Amino acid sequence: MENNATEIPVHEVIRQIMDSGDHVSLPALLTDMHPADIAEALRRLDDEHQPVIILQLPAEQASDVIRELDDSTLERLLNNLSDHSIIKLLQELDSDDAADVVAIIDKERIPNILQALPEKDTIDLRTLLLHDEETAGGIMALEIVAVNQDSTAQDALQSLRSKRNEVDDVYNIYAIDRRGILRGLVSLKDVVLADPRAKLRDIMSTDVPIIHPEMDQEEVAHIFHKYDLVAAPVVDSANRLVGRITFDDILDVVEEETNEDVTMMAGITHEAISERSVFKLSWVRLPWLLVAFFGEVISAIVMKHFNVSSTKIIISAYFIPLIMAMGGNTGIQSATIVIRGLATGEFSLRDTGARLLREIGVALLNGLVIATLLFIVVTVWLKETNFGILLGFAMIFVLFMASFMGTIIPFVLKRINIDPAVATGPFITTTNDVLGLLVYFGMIHLFSQWL
């Protein structure tokens, strides 16, 4: 039993051992480490050190490490491994993990590698690779314990015994009919506790969620979360059992989708977190900056059009940041609530109207508070009562518009099947900046006689 929250940087120890040419200590150290800890050390090691470690490990332990690697580390590693080493690793992996590895290997190397694998593995891999990575088919495994629904609990345990080496984790036994159609499932606990002679059809649960291979992985995660599933079957359009998904795949999906949403909200792609090259990092972030850039050039054009600097109230420029910040923050607040609600399944498209009303109510209420404060600041500090009144009304209008856009845009994107998370960050902020400044200077222009 070990404390895994240790603060000693293992990869440093490994690097020192390797650099010192000590070939005895390394295997000893690695044998005692959990695959997940070796994976973490690999992530922090340089390209030349990585393959040495994998080649040191027995094939089974090496494949456990591979399963735990993130895509960017895995890619670096595979580039430095021979076809022969990769083939050995693939044979040890479950079909879904093997498919994840093949998806990352250089395209030119794949035919060679697949050719060298046993025919059954190749067929499995080709089947899995047909599915989009971000669907149920892309995360399912083909290794599964399925028995005829007329078998007894004892038969089921016998079948489990015969597959003990092939299937790592078993939570459910799947009950199928002669044609391979899924009829129900029994948890391992229930099989164990049942009368050994009981037929599966009499003890199985038929209340099984339907997951097809093409279902989006985020939707699969919702189903797992909603029904507290530890594992679930995947069926084709004829309800034939084709694979299974387990909770650990779902934890990966949730992390992946969260990274995707959060980074998209900030106008970056999720690869940005594990990426190491400054040029690539710069490249993935530039697009959103350019969107904002051209948006704010429009702001500049708006201001020139209204001839800002010659308006009676020359101080109008002082409040540009305030108008922008209040509109920007309000828009992001509304958009974030809608995006999270849609992501967790708490909101659906049906809620558009109700949510819109609520968000606008909040914006008007907050607008009133901010406008009052603003009026006080302008009157006390600059002694400009009329301008303070105008600024207050402009602020309320800007918040109203920002929350309207912030609420409606994610719903619209969802409806046209674009990830609503695109709607936050640079996109919505820039839109609100331009609209907010239009309102602000438009109002100053309109009421300039009165100021």
Next chain:
Amino acid sequence: MENNATEIPVHEVIRQIMDSGDHVSLPALLTDMHPADIAEALRRLDDEHQPVIILQLPAEQASDVIRELDDSTLERLLNNLSDHSIIKLLQELDSDDAADVVAIIDKERIPNILQALPEKDTIDLRTLLLHDEETAGGIMALEIVAVNQDSTAQDALQSLRSKRNEVDDVYNIYAIDRRGILRGLVSLKDVVLADPRAKLRDIMSTDVPIIHPEMDQEEVAHIFHKYDLVAAPVVDSANRLVGRITFDDILDVVEEETNEDVTMMAGITHEAISERSVFKLSWVRLPWLLVAFFGEVISAIVMKHFNVSSTKIIISAYFIPLIMAMGGNTGIQSATIVIRGLATGEFSLRDTGARLLREIGVALLNGLVIATLLFIVVTVWLKETNFGILLGFAMIFVLFMASFMGTIIPFVLKRINIDPAVATGPFITTTNDVLGLLVYFGMIHLFSQWL
């Protein structure tokens, strides 16, 4: 087998049945529904309809529904249930779910309710309620299958059989010694497949992560994710087994923590998503708006100080939005990468220096691109070459500073044990706005002779 992705709003059906006074259809409808689906319908129903449904259901099914409810719906429901009904529900729930319910009940009602429960339940509840809700102790359950490490696999299955009604889901059998100290665990699959006469100490895994009750739930989630755990034991400081945590609790934690991070990034609290009252919604969002408000008032003071409107280049105001937007977006990009990296455990405090260098590199690179574009726009559109050059340099400086602040602030917050997610959204954007405008107008002021 039913398709759960159905688009029919069940809560509407329920409401219609209830309003029509049809007392026969409702139980029939509810019996066929999954508890998670009933929970979702409850969330969308009004306060007067909710208790009727719960009281219609048999106690066991009602408690399954309660387990699936979010806190805000649960609170509404409990306010409308009698002490007597709550007591009946609590007796059906697992200890961890019961503790979650008690944590939400009005403080004045708790003594009465606890008094009416069987003594063992009360002791369990008091034990669990001692722990902070967001720690391992707050999410663990006390129902557990633990046997002496010298027992055989057959004994373990016998013990499982005797606890079948008490423990819902069983994934591991925990092996303890005479003093209750955890010695290892065996997965249910391995117990089933083992020779019935094999001793647990010979088949158990001793490589068990150590989770103490006071560990933060986010750290527990990292451990589950890293080691792909389906269930894990919780031990006290003497390594005595005190409870267990299962993957479904972890899915809840991950969703909760994600909501917390994402909404904090947008300057709202995570209750905002399920909250219904406009006043409460407005109240939770106002604080961050006020932070931004007073920050931007400082921007206004900066601009007044530099006497913006009378600078030689009157057009300087046009580019305030651009300076703010570029600085704001860059700061948020850097901060989001650091916050996500820290949240997923991909970065640690050790990475501060390396990350800072990388982020600054990216900012300078992107700054160069944006500055060049800006120079072209200003020269072509406004025919102000010198101002274009100045603006370009200001932009590079602003991006440098924004990414510096965006990277360093989350690391500093993490070091002083404040959630780094606070650093995004209004806080960092406002800081960058003020600093950015200081740099911009400072440079214009400094080089005004040359413009």
